[in-house]
Amino acid sequence: MLNTTSFLLALSLTSSIVLGASAQDGTAPAKAPATTAPAAEKTPAAESIEYAILSTTKGPILIELDRAKAPISVENFVSYIKSGHFDNTVFHRVMPGFVIQGGGFNADGVQKSTQAPIKNEGKNGLKNSRGTLSMARTPDPNSATSQFFISLKDNDMLDASPATGAGYAVFGKVLVGMKVVDEIAKVKTGVKHGMSDWPTADVLLTKVVMVSKADADKLIEASKAPAAAPTTPAAAPTAPATK
Numbered sequence: 533m534l535n536t537t538s539f540l541l542a543l544s545l546t547s548s549i550v551l552g553a554s555a556q557d558g559t560a561p562a563k564a565p566a567t568t569a570p571a572a573e574k575t576p577a578a579e580s581i582e583y584a585i586l587s588t589t590k591g592p593i594l595i596e597l598d599r600a601k602a603p604i605s606v607e608n609f610v611s612y613i614k615s616g617h618f619d620n621t622v623f624h625r626v627m628p629g630f631v632i633q634g635g636g637f638n639a640d641g642v643q644k645s646t647q648a649p650i651k652n653e654g655k656n657g658l659k660n661s662r663g664t665l666s667m668a669r670t671p672d673p674n675s676a677t678s679q680f681f682i683s684l685k686d687n688d689m690l691d692a693s694p695a696t697g698a699g700y701a702v703f704g705k706v707l708v709g710m711k712v713v714d715e716i717a718k719v720k721t722g723v724k725h726g727m728s729d730w731p732t733a734d735v736l737l738t739k740v741v742m743v744s745k746a747d748a749d750k751l752i753e754a755s756k757a758p759a760a761a762p763t764t765p766a767a768a769p770t771a772p773a774t775k
Contacts, residue, residue, distance in 0.1 A: 582606065583707075583748035584613060587739040588623075590716050593709030594743075594751050595665060598702075601656045605667050605676070605703035608650045610742065612678050617644060618740040625681070625729045628717050633668055633681040639734045641725025646677035654699030660690040663713070665704040673698035682706065684717050707748065708755040 580600030586593040599606040612618060618635055621644065625633035637643050652673040660666055662685050667676035681700075683690075692699025706713060716735050724730035743751075 581745070582610065583743045583745060584610075585741055585743055585751075586618075586709075586737055587741075588712060588716065589734075589736045589738060591709065591712035593712050594707045594748060594755075595704050596707050596748075597665075597704040598658065601658050602653045602701060602703035604650050605653050605701050608647070608667075608676075608678075609680065609703060611647065613740045613742060617646075617678055618737050621737045623716055623731065623735045623737065624725075624727060626717060626719055626721050626731055626735070627684075627729050629684055630687070631681040631683055632713060632716050633679060634737050635668075636677075636679040637725070639736065641727075644678065649675045649677055652676065652698045653701040653703070654692040656701065658702035660687040660700060660702055661705075662686055663706040663710055664702045665706070666690065666700045666702045669700065676701065682713055684713070708751055 580598065582597040582599060584595050584597065586595060597606045597609065612635070620638060621634055622637055622639050623632050623634040624637045624641075625631070636646075649669075649672075650667070652667075652669070654673065658664070660683050662683055664683050665680050666683065668679035668681050669676040680703075689696060690700040719731045719733065719735060721729045722732050724732065
């Protein structure tokens with residue numbers, strides 16, 4: 533696993549559901565009936581993909597943002613990154629086997645002010661699969677602002693369909709750092725600041741920055757490098773037995 537130090541060093545060496553914007557009740561929607569899988573989609577053009585690093589107190593997460601499929605959601609997310617909105621916010625909703633959610637509250641439980649809600653892009657063809665980033669919202673499909681969630685498993689019931697409605701808009705995915713996401717999912721939670729599923733010891737999203745494709749590629753390569761094996765001191769020579 534690429535740790536925080538090596539992850540950031542690699543970078544420096546290159547130049548509510550309801551998943552909503554207010555208190556959540558933690559109730560998951562009923563699972564939609566199985567549907568026929570759609571045909572495989574073409575890989576988006578390279579220039580339509582952007583990259584960012586989420587620095588958390590559990591480690592860094594490299595993400596990919598799909599502007600071609602989710603232009604409104606990505607533009608919204610990037611604008612919050614550039615304004616520093618996400619810095620020192622918390623993952624206020626952690627539900628093992630479902631999602632981790634953040635982007636809206638500071639550690640004191642105060643909800644941050646946001647830009648205007650955006651149009652739902654839940655029908656863009658991207659699925660709420662393990663490791664994807666999606667826009668959190670209230671029951672109003674067009675209510676998403678700054679909050680987002682990362683799926684811990686394939687959450688088909690969050691996809692748009694005749695049975696589930698507009699769905700939750702996927703706009704990106706984790707490229708490096710799912711181990712970090714899974715570590716966040718393991719933290720103890722409880723009722724805090726009037727909300728359930730809040731970690732008892734806050735997990736901070738300390739900083740989010742955009743990075744270039746070249747930097748992202750280097751971080752991906754660095755994450756594939758095997759961890760150095762611990763060195764074992766040579767055993768002391770055994771004295772010959774006396775006769």
